[in-house]
Amino acid sequence: MWRRCVAWVDERLNVTPLWQGFFDRKVPKGVGWFHVSGSVILVLLALQFATGIFLTVYYSPSIEHAYQSVEFINSRVPFGRFVTGLHMWTASALVVLLGVHMLRTFVYGAYKYPREATWLTGVVLLLVVLAFAFTGYLLPYDQKAYWATVVGTNIAGSAPFVGGFALRVLRGGTAIGAFTLQRFFAVHIWMLPAALLLFVVVHLFMVTRQGVAAPPRRTPLDLGPDAAGLPRREQDARRYTMEQQVGDPTYLLIFKVAIASLVLFLAVAALAIAVGPQFDVPADPNSTTYVPRPEWFFLDFFRLLWYLQGQWEPVVIFFIVLGVVLVLVLLPFYDRSPQRHPLRRPVAMACAALSVVAVFGLTYLGARAPVSPTASSAPAAGGSTAVAGAQEFQTQGCAACHVIAGAGGAVGPNLTHIGAMRTRAQLETPIVRGVGTMPGYPHLTPAALNALLDYLQSLK
């Protein structure tokens, strides 16, 4: 029966050559599991389209109803919690897969001639997906969403000259309100999907037209005795003939993609069911006790923002962001060496390793020790003045910048064992007069200061 349907279509449209041209076309030797990341991203994107489109059936992008509509979806719509959970967890999975894909492409040198344009569309796609994450984030309009948007739009505002303009375009004015939510929604469900589709089609067209890049060779391929004199395009045409279409048929690669996709889908679905979508309380712009934190994939940038100080700091932030984007975009143009094998590109590999370490390291630091002016410190072991000192530690807000026994903000030194590391006199001076970026507390009464010092000395 199925064969009859296919034959009916084929008689009119002659599509079998197209089908075979794709599935039976051979890929280079060595193309296998390490080449599934891009296609798995495509599968995850399709999943996001599906869950996202259906979320719009019940979601309301107004300040008054956004949070309520999300609650409704999660509690009263059949499978609503699953659909929302899938959408949120797939977003995280996408960011991880993008990192993997980018790293794999970089290590294999697949951004070099003739695939520079493919890399460029890839960078655009990375920015589009990050824009998806940023705009989608606001839509539930809970506390995390609201404050992440305050900070995110202010980061845009830090651009020199055009910052004010960029901030206003994002917010729909200077205030975050109805216009902000509405335009983030419009961008998220129409403009970004249109951009995504356009660039995905171009990206896939280029990959299909040129074929998947063969894994890099330690010793270059011998293109023939006359190859050195030929133009680059000719040499590449020869390479194409020798390397492409000599390995496995594409359907074997697509099968590996299917398995990898299944594994990821099961992981994401398990998270969607077991953990579910994560929400905060409704947005409250007037709260002064909420501690804003970004989503995990921006924690590294968040940590970086602590280290920069002073009036020029917004400019530095802007140039860091611009710098990272330019480094990625211009990569095929400042690294033109034809060498693709990782073992023969020590500088490139060192840069990649450094970037990975930096991103992981900053993310870990960003996640550690949440800052809270009201964080509690450990109970004091010592006399009653030490206990009064612990109180003083709280009321003076010291926990905002110092960690004791795992609680508090990690800005200044960890004070868990400070009693064994500093004398009383050494502790007194920075408290009273301040040191470096620590402000001084000259207004402390002698009794309060003594109690505080007793407490700190008890921390051995």
Added chain:
Amino acid sequence: MADHGVPHEENLTRRRVVMRGIGVVFGFIGAAVVVPLVGYFIGPAVRGMSSASWSPLGRAIPPTPRSSEPWVRVGDLGSFAQDMPTLVTVRIPAQDGLTQGDTPVAVYVRRTAADGATIFDVHCTHMGCSVEWNPGAQRFLCPCHGGVFDTDGRVLSGPAPRPLDRYATKVDGGVLYVGGLDLPGA
């Protein structure tokens, strides 16, 4: 006999002119649509921009709605203790998108004299997180990136690039009023 799309030599000039014409026509339609659409998207957003908005130094701008009235009542000045920043929620008449209404906006009021007060915006001038007044430490603390401000809103520590933003104030008949945000171009 089919040509399979190969250009004929004798028609090359016509071909070039016509191809260019196609580009011009669709380019015109595209521009005629894109230009209004861009204006549509950014129009309401850039209302009220001044030359100060294009400052060479980028900065954070508080996300609170701007009042449509020049002065809004906060309360009796006498009800505020001297030199004690107090968190107050003021109902500000403001336009939010399509609707005009009263929006609650939080500010810190610090009475400085018998007849004067400073009103601080609650947002840290670094990235816009709300600062919390800590009475024991006599400091405003920002929970996001370690910012610390004193009772005058001056930066003591952390990455904030300028002191806490202030609102204009006036006292009339013992009543404190809050005015516009004192931030050029915002």
